[in-house]
Amino acid sequence: MDPNDARVILEEERSRGLELIRAADTLEELEVAKVVALGRKGRFAEVQRALGSFDHDDRRTLGMRANEVRDELQHAFDERREDLHRAGEDALLDADRVDVTLPGRRPRPGSLHPLAIVERRIVEVFTRMGYRVVEGPEIEDEWHNFEALNIPPDHPARTMKDSLYVDVPGLLLRTETSAAQIRTMESHDPPIHVVCPGRVFRQETPDATHLPVFHQVECLAVDEGISFADLKGTLEAFAHEMFGGDRRVRLNPDYFPFVEPGAQVAVSCFICDGVGCPTCGNGWIELLGAGMVHPKVLENCGYDSERYTGFAFGLGIERVAMIQYGVPDMRMFIEGDVRFLAQFQGAA
Numbered sequence: 121m122d123p124n125d126a127r128v129i130l131e132e133e134r135s136r137g138l139e140l141i142r143a144a145d146t147l148e149e150l151e152v153a154k155v156v157a158l159g160r161k162g163r164f165a166e167v168q169r170a171l172g173s174f175d176h177d178d179r180r181t182l183g184m185r186a187n188e189v190r191d192e193l194q195h196a197f198d199e200r201r202e203d204l205h206r207a208g209e210d211a212l213l214d215a216d217r218v219d220v221t222l223p224g225r226r227p228r229p230g231s232l233h234p235l236a237i238v239e240r241r242i243v244e245v246f247t248r249m250g251y252r253v254v255e256g257p258e259i260e261d262e263w264h265n266f267e268a269l270n271i272p273p274d275h276p277a278r279t280m281k282d283s284l285y286v287d288v289p290g291l292l293l294r295t296e297t298s299a300a301q302i303r304t305m306e307s308h309d310p311p312i313h314v315v316c317p318g319r320v321f322r323q324e325t326p327d328a329t330h331l332p333v334f335h336q337v338e339c340l341a342v343d344e345g346i347s348f349a350d351l352k353g354t355l356e357a358f359a360h361e362m363f364g365g366d367r368r369v370r371l372n373p374d375y376f377p378f379v380e381p382g383a384q385v386a387v388s389c390f391i392c393d394g395v396g397c398p399t400c401g402n403g404w405i406e407l408l409g410a411g412m413v414h415p416k417v418l419e420n421c422g423y424d425s426e427r428y429t430g431f432a433f434g435l436g437i438e439r440v441a442m443i444q445y446g447v448p449d450m451r452m453f454i455e456g457d458v459r460f461l462a463q464f465q466g467a468a
């Protein structure tokens with residue numbers, strides 16, 4: 121290489137290198153620019169390699185100039201890298217910027233499940249009347265679920281067809297909350313005024329009016345001198361609190377093994393006021409089964425049935441909720457459809 125060519129190449133490489141560094145928009149482009157300007161395969165490196173073949177003076181002046189050019193390019197490269205780095209951080213900060221003047225996003229308040237709303241209302245009505253809330257186990261033995269309630273071993277309710285037995289012999293998922301009556305009477309002396317809300321289980325195929333898991337509230341009152349009139353009065357008070365002050369209560373004779381006498385209880389329809397409508401049909405809505413506690417049940421719990429009497433009734437919460445909210449299909453309660461459930465926000 122001729123020293124004069126080397127001099128020209130150095131100046132060309134200097135301006136070309138500065139140009140490349142300025143033009144680099146990213147750290148990657150900048151790295152490429154550096155390799156092109158100062159890399160081993162570039163023309164600048166060629167000049168450096170040729171220095172050794174020049175005479176003393178040329179070697180000195182061209183060597184000095186080469187160092188100056190390399191330092192200048194290196195400096196420009198460092199500065200540009202610093203700029204690009206800072207710009208990248210700024211962009212990240214920009215993307216992350218929080219506008220503190222925007223209104224906040226409020227969490228959407230949840231709502232109680234309609235069955236929970238109805239259960240709470242029922243329980244509240246009874247606790248205001250002086251009843252105490254008790255709970256029983258969901259897995260029961262046959263004594264508390266059947267025998268003590270005067271349901272003998274040959275009763276159809278005890279077949280595998282209706283009840284859900286667990287793997288342990290003699291244990292099943294309770295078929296009604298009445299089992300809690302027995303547990304209460306076994307462990308407490310009269311007077312007794314309790315309500316027992318809870319889940320019950322039966323072998324049912326789900327349809328518009330049946331579910332294999334549903335909810336009941338059981339009511340039990342035992343004391344000296346409790347009569348059928350007390351039962352009717354309590355049911356009327358409950359119906360008025362729950363469905364409105366002008367509701368009438370009707371009792372028709374019915375049979376349940378654990379009561380004597382037993383009754384099917386209906387309230388006058390609060391939609392048509394007893395005239396007759398699609399919900400009630402004939403003006404009455406059948407609500408629950410009730411009756412005077414069977415003397416055998418009292419004796420099973422160690423009570424003197426000559427001295428003590430009592431009444432009991434069990435209320436289906438799903439049934440009450442369907443009537444109160446006009447829900448046509450019981451399955452809607454368990455489908456978890458938020459559009460359905462959100463309608464009960466703030467209810468009760």
Ligand SMILES: [Zn+2]
Nearest residue numbers: 389392397400
């Ligand atoms: Zn009606």
